[in-house]
Amino acid sequence: MDDAIDRAHRAKRGSPYLNTDQAAHYLGLSKRFLQKLRSKGDGPAHRHHSTMVQYHIDDLQAWSQSTVAGGRS
Secondary structure, eight states: OOOHHHHHHHHHHHHSSSHHHHHHHHHHHHHHHHHHHHHHOOOOEEEEEEEEEEEEHHHHHHHHHHHHHTTTO
């Protein structure tokens, strides 16, 4: 778990893109749940870079804020 946190911090400093493990950790979700959201067409915006799925940190933050705001209506 600490390794995932370290990787997310390094990714945030060096690149705005996070892989699925890092994005799930950033959002406080399981990797599997994030994958399920993606397969259903839900969840944060993602990109395919070659064979890798990556999430931009701004998209993760915007999606997270929209789900909180949506739940409070």
